Amino acid sequence: DTGVSQDPRHKITKRGQNVTFRCDPISEHNRLYWYRQTLGQGPEFLTYFQNEAQLEKSRLLSDRFSAERPKGSFSTLEIQRTEQGDSAMYLCASSIRASTVMNTEAFFGQGTRLTVV
Amino acid sequence: AQSVTQPDIHITVSEGASLELRCNYSYGATPYLFWYVQSPGQGLQLLLKYFSGDTLVQGIKGFEAEFKRSQSSFNLRKPSVHWSDAAEYFCAVGPSGGYQKVTFGIGTKLQVIP
Numbered sequence: 001d002t003g004v005s006q007d008p009r010h011k012i013t014k015r016g017q018n019v020t021f022r023c024d025p026i027s028e029h030n031r032l033y034w035y036r037q038t039l040g041q042g043p044e045f046l047t048y049f050q051n052e053a054q055l056e057k058s059r060l061l062s063d064r065f066s067a068e069r070p071k072g073s074f075s076t077l078e079i080q081r082t083e084q085g086d087s088a089m090y091l092c093a094s095s096i097r098a099s100t101v102m103n104t105e106a107f108f109g110q111g112t113r114l115t116v117v
Numbered sequence: 118a119q120s121v122t123q124p125d126i127h128i129t130v131s132e133g134a135s136l137e138l139r140c141n142y143s144y145g146a147t148p149y150l151f152w153y154v155q156s157p158g159q160g161l162q163l164l165l166k167y168f169s170g171d172t173l174v175q176g177i178k179g180f181e182a183e184f185k186r187s188q189s190s191f192n193l194r195k196p197s198v199h200w201s202d203a204a205e206y207f208c209a210v211g212p213s214g215g216y217q218k219v220t221f222g223i224g225t226k227l228q229v230i231p
Binding site: 003004031033040041042043044045048055056091093095097099100101102105106107108109110111 | 121126149158159160161162163166168207209211213214215216217218219221222223224
């Protein structure tokens, strides 16, 4: 297992189009997180899954965003009707569920860079 | 609400020089603190994390960080910087309950000159 992988690495789309990103976590990890990182900012939490259940969504996740994790394996993040403000790096991370963050580590993928033109 | 301040957006050091990256946090209870590094084209990698115990924490790649509760700081240090350390460094704070609750700073971009 080579870690968390994300596809595609780069995506350029026209405003108003739909885009979908994929994240493949480390195989034994039951938690999967999505973050957004805009230029000059740190990652901001969007949503996370424990197995196939989506347990929390940030207020940053507008109605145009939807995420799934069928069968608790890979996850997809879809953005409908993209806007220029959606341009960002979308990061995926995975971890093992533990009693505290000190007992586990979130491993990040390389991200998908979205440019909306 | 929890927050992280990284006051230096960009730092330049000479190879072989010492490094200190500043981080101040705001958190209502005892925080979990993290430092991550993001190299160009790479994902974030955890350098070290701290919750309790010895306030000087050792991490990977020769980095260490010191927790100072009185100053609400968690500064990252390295005694001798290598050219490969050029990257962006993020401080983060959160509770125990999971990485979905971790707040990241805006990052400090480190440039290393020969």
